[in-house]
Amino acid sequence: MIKFKLEGEFIPLISLLKATSLVQSGGEAQSVVEEGLVKYNGEVDYRKRLKVKIGDKIDFMGKIIEVI
Template structure:
């Protein structure tokens, strides 16, 4: 599990995937979200500009990101 320390009110989902090193680029992250490969708080979410906040959990492949 990856713990990501949030430095503000929120972080866009695409930026979170890049910041944790799970993807190489924003374009790659965008494609993965559009293809339904990312879960937000247990459900598939297709929103590219989703605002991830403290307490949220993002899942991608076998990785879980907990935002603290």
């Protein structure tokens, strides 16, 4: 599990995927979200601009990001 310390109120989903090095670029992040490869708190979510907040869990290809 990857623990990501949030600085501020939220981080956009695409930015979180880049910040944790699970994708190489913003374009790649948008593609994996559009393809339904990302789960937000256990549910597939297609929103690229999703605001991820403290306590949320993101699952991408078996890698879990916990936002703390």
